[in-house]
Amino acid sequence: MTDVERMLEDAGARWRAGQPPAPTFALSDLLERASGPMRQGPSLLVGLAAAAVVVVLLGVFAFGRFGSSGPGRGSGGSSASGPVSTGSPPSGASTGRSPSASISPVPCNVTLPKPVYVPPKPTLLTPPAYYDSDWYGSARLWTMLDRQGESWSGWVYPPPYPQKTFWWSADWNPTEEPMPAITVTGKRLDRPGSFVYGPGTNASADWGSTAMLVGVDFPTTGCWELTARYRGATLSYVAEVADRP
Amino acid sequence: MSDRPTGRAPDTAADFADWIGPEVERMARLAARLAPTADRDDIVQEALVRAWQKRRQYDPARGTPGAWLLAITADRARRARNRRRPMPAPSLGVVPGRVRSADDRVDVEFAVARLAPRQRLAVDCFYFVGLSVAETAAVMRCSEGTVKSTLADARRLLRPLLEVPE
Numbered sequence: 540m541t542d543v544e545r546m547l548e549d550a551g552a553r554w555r556a557g558q559p560p561a562p563t564f565a566l567s568d569l570l571e572r573a574s575g576p577m578r579q580g581p582s583l584l585v586g587l588a589a590a591a592v593v594v595v596l597l598g599v600f601a602f603g604r605f606g607s608s609g610p611g612r613g614s615g616g617s618s619a620s621g622p623v624s625t626g627s628p629p630s631g632a633s634t635g636r637s638p639s640a641s642i643s644p645v646p647c648n649v650t651l652p653k654p655v656y657v658p659p660k661p662t663l664l665t666p667p668a669y670y671d672s673d674w675y676g677s678a679r680l681w682t683m684l685d686r687q688g689e690s691w692s693g694w695v696y697p698p699p700y701p702q703k704t705f706w707w708s709a710d711w712n713p714t715e716e717p718m719p720a721i722t723v724t725g726k727r728l729d730r731p732g733s734f735v736y737g738p739g740t741n742a743s744a745d746w747g748s749t750a751m752l753v754g755v756d757f758p759t760t761g762c763w764e765l766t767a768r769y770r771g772a773t774l775s776y777v778a779e780v781a782d783r784p
Numbered sequence: 785m786s787d788r789p790t791g792r793a794p795d796t797a798a799d800f801a802d803w804i805g806p807e808v809e810r811m812a813r814l815a816a817r818l819a820p821t822a823d824r825d826d827i828v829q830e831a832l833v834r835a836w837q838k839r840r841q842y843d844p845a846r847g848t849p850g851a852w853l854l855a856i857t858a859d860r861a862r863r864a865r866n867r868r869r870p871m872p873a874p875s876l877g878v879v880p881g882r883v884r885s886a887d888d889r890v891d892v893e894f895a896v897a898r899l900a901p902r903q904r905l906a907v908d909c910f911y912f913v914g915l916s917v918a919e920t921a922a923v924m925r926c927s928e929g930t931v932k933s934t935l936a937d938a939r940r941l942l943r944p945l946l947e948v949p950e
Contacts, residue, residue: 543939546946550892551911558816561809562825566801569829570836669901 647729647762649688650776656681659709662748678709679772689778702757705742705750710770713741713749721769723753728762728777793839793849800836807850808832811857813913814923815864818905822864830864831857851922854915858923895945896938903938906931 540548652673657664658681666672666683675684682705691702704723711719722737734755742752757763757780766775794800808828815827835842835856842852896907902924909920910931921928 541939543942543946546892547907547911547939547942551914554817554912555813555914558813561812562828564808564829564832566805566832567798569832570797570800669897669904 647779648777649690649762649779650675650684651688652684652686658707662707675776676707676774677772680706680708680767680769680774682706682767682774682776684776689776690781691778692781702755703742704753704755704765704767705744706739706753706767706769706774707748707750708769708772710772711751717741719751719769721751721753721767723755724766724768725755725757726764726766727759728764730759730761732759732761732763734758792844793835793842795839797836800839803849804832804835804853807853810850810913810915811853814854814857814909814915815861817908817913818858818861819865822861827857827860827864831860834860847918847922851919854919855922855925892942892946895942898945899938899941903934903941906934907938910935 652675655665656674656676658674659678662674666674670683670685671687672683672685674681676682706721706723713719717740719739719741720737721739722735723739724736725732725734727733734757736753736755739751739753742750744750751769753767755765760780762777763780764775764777766773794803811828811831812824815822815831816824819827831853835853838856842849846852896904899907905924906920909915909923910917915923917928917931921931924931924934926934
């Protein structure tokens with residue numbers, strides 16, 4: 540066994556030892572609840588009904604009943620003007636994601652990282668692949684957004700700042716300003732609600748970059764627009780907060 | 785003598801529950817490893833329900849029940865990770881370029897995080913969750929040979945990151 544294998548096996552054994560016990564479910568009850576006529580596989584009746592719907596849709600489509608104003612999906616709102624400034628609706632691409640009914644009655648158009656921003660060196664041209672994210676913003680202020688938009692729950696960090704927001708700027712020198720004068724405000728879009736946090740601190744990313752870090756907490760779940768302000772630059776995006784601690 | 789399930793999936797909820805029971809712990813470990821920011825128990829529960837709904841599709845000739853359940857768990861973990869990912873979390877306080885610390889486990893975790901996604905998945909399944917090569921292959925949906933070569937590539941890349949001399 541090589542040293543690397545031994546280190547991996549040791550680390551793995553320690554990780555397993557630190558895991559909580561296996562969950563206990565009332566398995567039979569759980570599975571009984573999951574059982575139902577639809578769960579057992581589609582019946583012939585369901586198949587026929589689905590086929591009928593397809594035929595009707597094809598007929599409607601063939602006769603041009605769907606106009607160009609039909610509902611679209613995804614990133615049709617992409618704008619060449621780039622990320623938004625405070626006070627404007629988001630001009631970046633957005634999704635029509637509908638959060639669960641318990642969160643908000645209206646869809647939350649979370650911001651997609653479009654147009655993708657390419658930062659100056661030495662920052663990576665794109666975030667490491669395992670983040671499944673792109674840069675979003677401009678040289679004066681940018682952040683990293685999930686390619687599907689940000690939808691947050693399952694908090695990692697303890698209160699009072701269970702969510703960390705990370706920001707980069709070509710105007711920021713972490714050595715000269717370890718506690719950057721950045722603020723992050725939140726405005727709930729589907730109902731009244733707001734917050735403001737700042738200044739920030741600094742954080743080192745796992746690929747070596749240093750970011751401005753602002754920890755925030757959301758008073759409620761829902762659809763939130765976050766706006767960062769740093770040295771006259773502003774950057775906003777919309778995120779869905781699906782639950783909170 | 786193994787307690788692991790064998791044969792075709794039972795068709796009653798009670799028997800099915802008994803059949804999958806011995807695998808729940810490994811399913812939970814896999815869920816925790818692949819989607820650390822999601823709720824592990826939710827993922828396992830979703831995977832169990834999914835397995836129950838798909839029980840008639842399980843074919844013993846294509847792999848063990850354990851591998852089948854783990855592959856379903858990995859799929860649910862991937863969905864949970866994409867669905868519920870918090871803001872990306874750069875590691876606080878990590879000095880760029882510095883890998884070795886007083887805690888070797890942190891070093892290894894840090895180095896593993898730098899691998900390509902497929903390599904990291906192989907390392908997570910094999911070394912951390914403790915799956916066999918065959919089970920790792922089921923999770924990765926590839927051959928056992930591919931798992932072995934992926935693990936070898938990962939170890940080769942980890943060597944300089946862990947400052948292990950050639």
